[in-house]
Structure formats: structure tokens, C-alpha cells
Amino acid sequence: MDGDGVNKGYMVVEVLKNFLGKPKSEVDALSKDQWQFNCPTPTCRHDVDKFNLEFNSKKKVFKCWKCEYYGFVYKLTKDYGTQADYDKLKLILPPDKLKKFSKQAAKPRTDHHLVTCKLPEGYMPLGKKRNTNLYNLAWEYFTGHGKKQRKLSLDVIDEYQIGYTESGDRKFRIIIPSKNSLGRFNYYDARSYMKDPKIPYMKPSGEEVHKNDIIFNEYNINWDLPVYLVEGVFDMFQVPNSIPVLGKQASPLLIAQLLKHNPIVILCFDPDAMKKTIETYQELSSLGLNVFFVDLSGHQKDIAKIYEDHGKEEVAKALRCVRKMNLSSQIKNKLKG
Numbered sequence: 001m002d003g004d005g006v007n008k009g010y011m012v013v014e015v016l017k018n019f020l021g022k023p024k025s026e027v028d029a030l031s032k033d034q035w036q037f038n039c040p041t042p043t044c045r046h047d048v049d050k051f052n053l054e055f056n057s058k059k060k061v062f063k064c065w066k067c068e069y070y071g072f073v074y075k076l077t078k079d080y081g082t083q084a085d086y087d088k089l090k091l092i093l094p095p096d097k098l099k100k101f102s103k104q105a106a107k108p109r110t111d112h113h114l115v116t117c118k119l120p121e122g123y124m125p126l127g128k129k130r131n132t133n134l135y136n137l138a139w140e141y142f143t144g145h146g147k148k149q150r151k152l153s154l155d156v157i158d159e160y161q162i163g164y165t166e167s168g169d170r171k172f173r174i175i176i177p178s179k180n181s182l183g184r185f186n187y188y189d190a191r192s193y194m195k196d197p198k199i200p201y202m203k204p205s206g207e208e209v210h211k212n213d214i215i216f217n218e219y220n221i222n223w224d225l226p227v228y229l230v231e232g233v234f235d236m237f238q239v240p241n242s243i244p245v246l247g248k249q250a251s252p253l254l255i256a257q258l259l260k261h262n263p264i265v266i267l268c269f270d271p272d273a274m275k276k277t278i279e280t281y282q283e284l285s286s287l288g289l290n291v292f293f294v295d296l297s298g299h300q301k302d303i304a305k306i307y308e309d310h311g312k313e314e315v316a317k318a319l320r321c322v323r324k325m326n327l328s329s330q331i332k333n334k335l336k337g
Contacts, residue, residue: 009057
């Protein structure tokens, strides 16, 4: 029960039934927290009585275990309900209370300030010159000789403690570390500096540290300034006060920290990832965050590539193209179709 004696979770379920249909079961309806519905997305809407979408009426969150459509109940209702359904939901669950539920749902599995990670075996600082062929290859990969014009300076290498390896299970790789809020290493990205494109990127094993338990580059983040979310670590070097999301979506921990500090959030994802940008924009906006995005459509290149091809001035120009998103019905229909 909620504080006023009314089971608002069940009242929300009644709204969801208007456009999702009947749940799998209504046994102990007034006391249950977990509900199963048929998922309405294009991927799942033809599945009859699969009930892949689960809704937690206590935390007010949902997720489809087949297509991975997920979020807070406002998103589900806005995407697939009617305006009347949305208006009812606002009466039951006022938007100013949504942050409380989002913080509960995004509760991290562990205290991320205490999560640490050892740098891989064979790590050596790239800023300390060595007279080896492998060192020269690593240096050229990172600083701009050859095909990949990274053009990154020694100051950047030293500031981020960039390293490389010649041996160990992460050998022949550039090591880009991350530090937690206390300045301790908590993760790293390891990518090959050899010419063989088949050598894969490597990260810490999931047993050592999971990417969802850390915030990459948190040590360098000022939460009082606008925070940029970028896709990869090389974008981070060019975008001020930025956090690489290390995947397709912001982690629950990152969302929790954004809600805690409440900065302006600016999405700076690759121009070919517009669907990802829209989904992240919708999710963060639905939680009450002030969200913008960098419009890179005129460049058709990500920030790192713009820097490689044109340098700092063109990057600065691109970062000035900050927009609010018009989530029109046409855009949402495109996402659903």
C-alpha cells in the first residue's frame, strides 16, 4: 500500500490493462508486485499469450525479456496508450514523484565508489618512451602517424595514464584506463595497435568487474557542469566532461548518478545511431532530466572521426550544434516500425 492507504500500483495496472489487455494472472491482485503482459512492440505484438513484458507495480518499471523494451511506466503509456491513459496515469502517479521510483529501480548492485580493477599484466605507460618496435607501433597508433590520425598529445596520454602492452593476455594493445571518484582504477578499454583488424577489443572479465558497476571516467567528471554521454573512449578525449556509455544504453548506475546530481545531459552518439539517441533521450527525459543532443547529421561522422579528419576546430563547431529533440509521432512511429 502507498502512504495514503491506496494501492497505487494496482491502479496503474488498471491503466495498463486499457491498452495492453489482460495480464497473465490477477490472483492476489491487490498485493502482488510483479505482473506479466503481452508485449506491444512490433517484435512481439504477434506473440499470442507469451506474456514476455513484466511490470513491477512497486518500482513502476517494465521490461520485455524478448525484445528488451524497458523503462518506466510513463514511457510505456506514452508509447502505446492513449492520451486519456496518460492523463489518468499522471493523476495516479504525479510526475514529481517519478524520481523516487527511478532511484529505487536503478539501485546499483554494489557501492561503485569502492569498485576497483587492476590494469592488465604487462601494462606500461605510453608516455615513457621505449626503444622497441612495439612501442613505436603503439605510439603511432595513438598520436597520428599512419591511417588512423588520432593526433592525441602527450598531455592527453599522461592525463589519462594511457598505456600499452607488449606481453601478457592483453598483449599488443593500447590500454585506456578509467578511474572512480576516488582516483582509483576501476576499468579499462584494451584495443589492438597492430595492423591486423581481426584482433578484438578487450575489457576486464565480468568476474573481475562488470561495466554496469562503474562509471567510466568518473574521476574527471564535474557533475555541476553539463555532462556529455558518448559512445566510445576515443570520443571522450574530444568531448569535455564526458562519460562513455560502453554499450547500447546507459546503465542503471549511470542513470542513478544523473538523477542524483541532476546535471544538464547532452547526448553525443554517432550519427548512424539515431534510434539509440532517441530512445536514450526519451528515457532520460521521462525521468525529469534536462536532456539535449548534439546533431551530427550534417557531418555523418562521429566526434572521434571528425577530429581525425579535421582537427579541434571542426570538433568545437560540431559540439555547438546542440538541440532539443522533437519527439513527434512520426519519429515514434519510425522507432516502432
